[in-house]
Amino acid sequence: MLEWLKEPEINFPGQLEHAGFEHGVCVGQIQAKAGLTQSTVSEYLSILQRAGFVEAKRVGQWTYYKRNEGAFEALSKLIQSNL
Template sequence: MEPSLIYKALSNETRRQIMLWLKKPEDYFDEAKYLEHGITFRIGVCVADIQAKSGLAQSVISSYLLTLQQAGLLQSERIGKWTYYRRNDKTIQEFSDYVRNEL
């Protein structure tokens, strides 16, 4: 875990919003179409759905997701032509512990 990368990743409001959406994806996205393909939100949320919810260009969202992933806050899984993102709760917990104990 590199705290400076996490601080940078979380310095953007939309990236923080994405983290919130992925905390409880069932509150923000429709899982029905995932279930039709034998996928659940445990795999993650498709980039296309995150992009649609944000209203931003696909290239911008892809950049934001990459920043969050490089900071260790997200994990991704590719299934066919789609990439799904989910939170990396281990890193989030480590960062929370760091903030609580070190700052």
């Protein structure tokens, strides 16, 4: 999922109709591609959010998730320096 969210335009073409990608990708799109149930994907995304790897933004009935690049940068640096 995290890799998918690097290139939303390529990986989630179905979203073009009702919204752009400025806020990220909505749960339903991710769920369809993942092939898991809605509840599983929703929970997974909320875990990624709590961990800081994605940011969530509610817009109307949809919740959009996008990557937080800073978190990956920080993790990369952490492995370099602390681990």
